[in-house]
Amino acid sequence: MDDPGQANYRRFLEGDESALFDLVERYNDGLVLYLNGFVGSLAVADELAEDAFVKLCLKRPRHRGLSSFKTWLYAIGRNLALDYLRRAAREKRVPLHEVSLADGELLESRFLREEQKRRVHRAMSRLKPEYRQTLWLLYFEEMSGKEAAAVMRKSVHAVETLAYRARLALRRELEKEGIAHEDI
Amino acid sequence: MKTYEEKARSVLDRIHAERKKRSGRRKTAAVCLVCLCAAAVSVSVNLSPAAPAVNSECDSDPASAAAVSSEEDVPSAAETYAVYTDSITLPEEESTVMADMIGCLVYQGKVYTQGEALWGDEPGENDALLGEYVGEAKGTLSEWATQEDWAAEFASTYAGPVYTVNGYDPSFRLCLVQRTDGEETLQFLENLDGIGLNTGADLYDERLHVREGTVRVSFLSHQDWNNGAYEKMRELSGLSAELWEAFLAALCEAPFVKLSSQEHEGFYQSEPQGHLFLKQADGTTVELRLFAGGYVGYPKMSWIFVQLPGEAFDAVFEACR
Numbered sequence: 001m002d003d004p005g006q007a008n009y010r011r012f013l014e015g016d017e018s019a020l021f022d023l024v025e026r027y028n029d030g031l032v033l034y035l036n037g038f039v040g041s042l043a044v045a046d047e048l049a050e051d052a053f054v055k056l057c058l059k060r061p062r063h064r065g066l067s068s069f070k071t072w073l074y075a076i077g078r079n080l081a082l083d084y085l086r087r088a089a090r091e092k093r094v095p096l097h098e099v100s101l102a103d104g105e106l107l108e109s110r111f112l113r114e115e116q117k118r119r120v121h122r123a124m125s126r127l128k129p130e131y132r133q134t135l136w137l138l139y140f141e142e143m144s145g146k147e148a149a150a151v152m153r154k155s156v157h158a159v160e161t162l163a164y165r166a167r168l169a170l171r172r173e174l175e176k177e178g179i180a181h182e183d184i
Numbered sequence: 185m186k187t188y189e190e191k192a193r194s195v196l197d198r199i200h201a202e203r204k205k206r207s208g209r210r211k212t213a214a215v216c217l218v219c220l221c222a223a224a225v226s227v228s229v230n231l232s233p234a235a236p237a238v239n240s241e242c243d244s245d246p247a248s249a250a251a252v253s254s255e256e257d258v259p260s261a262a263e264t265y266a267v268y269t270d271s272i273t274l275p276e277e278e279s280t281v282m283a284d285m286i287g288c289l290v291y292q293g294k295v296y297t298q299g300e301a302l303w304g305d306e307p308g309e310n311d312a313l314l315g316e317y318v319g320e321a322k323g324t325l326s327e328w329a330t331q332e333d334w335a336a337e338f339a340s341t342y343a344g345p346v347y348t349v350n351g352y353d354p355s356f357r358l359c360l361v362q363r364t365d366g367e368e369t370l371q372f373l374e375n376l377d378g379i380g381l382n383t384g385a386d387l388y389d390e391r392l393h394v395r396e397g398t399v400r401v402s403f404l405s406h407q408d409w410n411n412g413a414y415e416k417m418r419e420l421s422g423l424s425a426e427l428w429e430a431f432l433a434a435l436c437e438a439p440f441v442k443l444s445s446q447e448h449e450g451f452y453q454s455e456p457q458g459h460l461f462l463k464q465a466d467g468t469t470v471e472l473r474l475f476a477g478g479y480v481g482y483p484k485m486s487w488i489f490v491q492l493p494g495e496a497f498d499a500v501f502e503a504c505r
Contacts, residue, residue, distance in 0.1 A: 017196055024192040046185060053195045058202055106185075153287045153341055155483070157471065158301040160414040165303075 005069035012057065024053060027070065030141055031077050033108065033121075037132040038081035048084060052077040074137065074151040123173040131166035138163055265380030267440045267488050289321050289340040289360065289373045296358055296373035297484055300469055304368045313359065313370060313466060315348035321360050342371060351466055356391045372468070376484055384490040385436040387482060388470070395432050397464040403504035406457040417461065420503055427499045434496035435472075435480060443479075443487045451475065458504035474501050 005026060011019035028049055035045035055076050108118055121140070124132050137148040138159075149159045186194065287298035304310045323343025324333050333339055338346070344362050348354040355375060362369045381387055388394045401420040408416045420428075443451065458474035473481045478497040479489040 020196060021189060021192040024195065025188040028188060028191060042185075050186075050191055050195060050198075053191075054198045054202070057195065057199050153298070155298055155300065157414075157469075158298075161301070161303065164415055 005073070009056075009069045020053070020057065023069075027073055028053075031073060034074060034133065034136050034141070035077050035081050037124075037129060037136055038078070039084055044084065045081075048077060048080045051080050055080070068147065070141070071143070071147045071150050074141070074143075075153070078133075078151055119177075120170070120174070123170060123177065126173050127166060127169050130162060131169055134159060134162045135166050135170060265386075266382045267380070267442045269376045269379050269381070269488060270486060271378035287341045287371065287373070288325070289342070289346065289358065290334065290337060291318070291346070291358060291373075291375075292337070292355075294355075294375045295377045296375045297377075299357070299372040299374045299483070300471075301372070302370040302467060304370070309368065310370050310467060313350055313468070314361070315350045315354075318346050318348060318354070318358065320344070321346050346373075351393065353391065374484070381440040381488070383436065383440065384434075384438045384480075386440070389436045392470050394462055394464070394470050395436060397466065398432070398462045398470075399465050400463040401428070402461045402463065404459040404461070405505060406455060406459065409457075409459045420460070420500075423499060423503045430496045431492070431500045434492045435490060438480075438490035438492050440488055440490055443489065445487055448487070456501075456505050458501050460500070460504055474504065476501075 005023055008019040008022045008026070012023065031049045031052065032042065032045045035048045036042050039045055039048065052073055056073055108121065117140070124135055127135070133152065134148065137143045137151055138145070143151070145156045145159055145163075148163075149156045152159060154162070289296045302310050302313070319338050321340035321342050321344055322336065322338050323341065324336065324339050325341045340360070342360050342362065344360045346358055346360050349357050349359045349372065357375070358373045360371045360373060362371060402417045403420050404414065404417050408414075454475065456476060460472040460474065462470040462472065464470065471483055473483070474497070475481070475489075478492040478494060480492060480497075481489045
């Protein structure tokens with residue numbers, strides 16, 4: 001998959017800090033919505049997305065041309081979300097800032113420009129977290145099975161099995177609302 | 185919610201602050217190191233024979249090196265083999281971020297990497313596969329794991345109870361049980377870390393038991409496999425039992441060969457290819473990838489294949505395309 005983030009990330013590593021602005025603009029919304037699928041709070045997801053950018057820029061992983069910037073960013077975001085959930089189970093953690101309902105709608109409409117996609121996304125929110133995450137990576141982020149597997153730390157086969165089950169569950173959810181979605 | 189610009193500025197501020205903090209720490213550490221050297225103290229946390237460096241990406245493309253590093257060293261052993269799978273080693277650079285994009289578990293000094301996962305709709309559905317409980321995977325490995333983290337027994341990217349798998353040698357296959365939302369997943373973990381192989385039988389018969397265990401064979405076209413269209417998987421039909429038996433026999437008899445990635449550039453992208461799924465009586469599945477020229481590969485085996493003779497290979501290759 002063509003990943004324009006790679007070039008911007010390289011610029012950043014070479015010292016051009018303005019490239020970070022491009023990276024945040026390009027990837028922030030999708031990442032926040034993806035992480036929201038784990039933590040169920042846009043405010044927390046927004047903080048975790050920021051943490052993911054910081055971590056990636058500080059650690060400077062070597063891509064070696066093997067993986068896209070986006071795959072790494074999402075994999076790191078996923079780890080942070082899982083860490084957050086582990087911590088949250090032990091301590092009640094309150095997000096530093098609030099995200100209003102309007103903010104959430106803005107984020108969604110900015111990232112999912114078509115009404116059809118937004119309806120599917122809302123139906124996805126009723127699925128199990130693992131199904132939500134798989135569908136998000138494959139259909140909204142348009143990652144390949146390989147890339148989604150790298151993010152989710154599963155085998156390609158495991159991701160495809162998950163995707164198959166998730167699609168069936170999503171179809172059922174959409175049918176409840178009387179929506180037939182041929183593409184799913 | 186922050187605007188993009190505010191968020192980018194906040195990220196930059198945090199990066200600058202962290203770098204400043206680290207630079208201070210480095211100065212302190214340098215002083216401590218001088219003291220340690222004077223006392224002639226040395227500490228090593230290397231795993232023996234090699235600490236892990238499971239590379240990123242997925243399990244079928246050696247260019248993306250899912251399971252094995254490019255380490256060419258052959259382990260010393262009394263017995264010699266035709267090929268050795270690559271040992272999993274930890275890169276020496278400070279960041280091990282490349283080392284953790286595939287699930288793995290450190291057990292008895294070996295790195296087991298993720299294989300197939302089996303889902304159960306009901307808890308306990310796959311319990312027949314579970315053997316002895318061997319310990320608890322710690323889930324301590326992440327992109328930022330240190331050598332020390334990797335050196336610990338049961339260090340892993342997953343957390344959960346680890347069992348042997350009934351019918352399989354624990355030095356090859358273990359399984360970790362994950363329970364979420366009432367569903368149970370058996371995640372198999374396989375040790376392909378520096379193992380020696382002579383013929384296909386060493387892997388497919390002795391370790392995976394496909395000759396006696398296969399009850400159904402399905403396939404996917406390369407295009408469907410590439411698109412992840414697993415719902416298009418079809419049973420392999422139109423192939424006589426004799427031809428299938430001949431294929432299995434040849435698979436076990438054929439010697440393992442290690443191809444050179446330089447000489448075979450583009451091999452994994454070449455077409456045609458076939459993807460076979462051998463359903464086993466115990467519910468597991470063995471996946472094989474077929475390439476023109478008689479080459480058959482197992483996921484995560486990188487550039488190691490068995491090469492089958494034309495007559496045994498061609499009929500199956502034709503049938504699964």
